[in-house]
Amino acid sequence: MEGEKKRAVVLVSGGVDSTTVLAIAKSQGYEMYSLSFSYGQRHAVELAAAEGVSKYFGAREHLVMNIALDKIGGSALTSPIDVPKCRPREHSADGIPITYVPARNTIFLSFALAWAEVLGARDIFIGVNALDYSGYPDCRPEFIEAFEKMANLATKAGVQGTTKITIQAPLQHMTKAEIITAGVSLGVDFGMTHSCYDPLPGGKPCGQCDSCILRAKGFYEAGIKDPAL
Amino acid sequence: MEGEKKRAVVLVSGGVDSTTVLAIAKSQGYEMYSLSFSYGQRHAVELAAAEGVSKYFGAREHLVMNIALDKIGGSALTSPIDVPKCRPREHSADGIPITYVPARNTIFLSFALAWAEVLGARDIFIGVNALDYSGYPDCRPEFIEAFEKMANLATKAGVQGTTKITIQAPLQHMTKAEIITAGVSLGVDFGMTHSCYDPLPGGKPCGQCDSCILRAKGFYEAGIKDPAL
Numbered sequence: 001m002e003g004e005k006k007r008a009v010v011l012v013s014g015g016v017d018s019t020t021v022l023a024i025a026k027s028q029g030y031e032m033y034s035l036s037f038s039y040g041q042r043h044a045v046e047l048a049a050a051e052g053v054s055k056y057f058g059a060r061e062h063l064v065m066n067i068a069l070d071k072i073g074g075s076a077l078t079s080p081i082d083v084p085k086c087r088p089r090e091h092s093a094d095g096i097p098i099t100y101v102p103a104r105n106t107i108f109l110s111f112a113l114a115w116a117e118v119l120g121a122r123d124i125f126i127g128v129n130a131l132d133y134s135g136y137p138d139c140r141p142e143f144i145e146a147f148e149k150m151a152n153l154a155t156k157a158g159v160q161g162t163t164k165i166t167i168q169a170p171l172q173h174m175t176k177a178e179i180i181t182a183g184v185s186l187g188v189d190f191g192m193t194h195s196c197y198d199p200l201p202g203g204k205p206c207g208q209c210d211s212c213i214l215r216a217k218g219f220y221e222a223g224i225k226d227p228a229l
Numbered sequence: 230m231e232g233e234k235k236r237a238v239v240l241v242s243g244g245v246d247s248t249t250v251l252a253i254a255k256s257q258g259y260e261m262y263s264l265s266f267s268y269g270q271r272h273a274v275e276l277a278a279a280e281g282v283s284k285y286f287g288a289r290e291h292l293v294m295n296i297a298l299d300k301i302g303g304s305a306l307t308s309p310i311d312v313p314k315c316r317p318r319e320h321s322a323d324g325i326p327i328t329y330v331p332a333r334n335t336i337f338l339s340f341a342l343a344w345a346e347v348l349g350a351r352d353i354f355i356g357v358n359a360l361d362y363s364g365y366p367d368c369r370p371e372f373i374e375a376f377e378k379m380a381n382l383a384t385k386a387g388v389q390g391t392t393k394i395t396i397q398a399p400l401q402h403m404t405k406a407e408i409i410t411a412g413v414s415l416g417v418d419f420g421m422t423h424s425c426y427d428p429l430p431g432g433k434p435c436g437q438c439d440s441c442i443l444r445a446k447g448f449y450e451a452g453i454k455d456p457a458l
Binding site for chain 1: 376
């Protein structure tokens with residue numbers, strides 16, 4: 001692909017983190033292929049945000065995969081369990097919020113890996129971060145590292161030893177406030193993003209779930225008004 | 230789950246290998262949850278075989294996930310590329326057959342991981358084998374090992390350190406003939422299985438694709454007549 005732009009697959013949910021990641025990938029000169037999932041989430045309104053920010057940042061293509069994770073269940077995001085309100089990180093006995101979706105990032109990254117291999121993309125971007133995160137095991141740096149190792153054995157790259165796949169997690173060590181500040185400096189309009197796990201009728205954020213609270217805290221600490229509110 | 234049978238998720242395509250794996254898991258006393266995929270494969274007839282063998286071996290549940298890998302493409306199994314006939318392992322310039330589906334086993338195992346976590350199953354069975362295999366990178370022992378490591382960091386197991394997930398690949402070092410012999414001794418009726426990548430109208434095997442040829446070679450070397458023919 002000499003002379004062509006380097007390609008990247010970017011996982012985009014339409015929230016604060018993945019939208020900032022799109023802006024970062026663009027600023028690094030990648031031709032972006034954004035990937036989202038309709039997975040039975042109760043906040044499927046986020047897919048409209050994912051489409052909007054993908055277009056805004058000029059992604060070459062935006063692919064939405066339909067995978068009915070609600071058939072597997074195990075999460076407040078995909079099952080008829082109430083999303084906890086006003087008590088972040090305190091609701092589950094094992095310390096992991098019940099909004100955790102089993103193996104979700106593994107599944108998302110696996111599809112990204114397939115698409116990257118078909119596109120000849122060497123980089124996969126994901127907006128996980130390990131500071132202001134929700135306590136999900138698949139947001140930790142050691143998970144990302146292990147996935148990258150596995151990915152290079154799973155694909156042609158591992159046999160031919162030519163194109164190494166890299167999992168890019170540029171937000172890994174940033175606070176939510178730092179992410180928001182970085183996003184604004186790269187031209188993100190956070191008014192286009194959606195974070196709420198359990199939106200009100202019409203799609204407005206509830207303001208009380210883990211995700212809304214993390215977002216509000218981030219904007220507050222960044223000293224920026226949330227344009228989505 | 231004291232007093233209950235130990236649970237396993239078994240990846241079942243309805244072919245020779247995965248059906249033998251079902252029989253092995255049953256012989257080891259597992260309560261089996263079989264998992265298949267409708268992924269845009271041209272040989273979707275295999276799903277009927279997967280359903281049949283899952284019932285035959287008493288799987289507690291058989292879940293079929295719909296994931297349109299044909300939207301990602303890159304394989305003769307999911308794209309309008311001809312499946313090569315009568316020239317196994319010689320068709321692709323890079324030594325990997327064009328029937329390779331990018332990251333397929335990674336994706337399949339990721340869903341199995343999600344389901345295992347929800348079920349409290351510690352074991353995931355997969356019928357990969359590294360001897361009479363088709364040259365796919367994601368059938369190699371080093372891939373399975375890397376996936377297992379990643380899986381234990383991806384899930385609650387990795388945070389709590391209690392239930393370690395094991396990827397069981399009991400066929401890994403067996404020839405196709407050994408697999409068939411083992412299957413027969415465990416009560417597999419291979420007449421219920423389907424292997425062909427590119428079935429004739431009505432679902433009969435073509436007899437000429439990689440998968441048909443590997444199957445025929447296996448039965449020949451095992452000295453057993455293929456009951457599906």
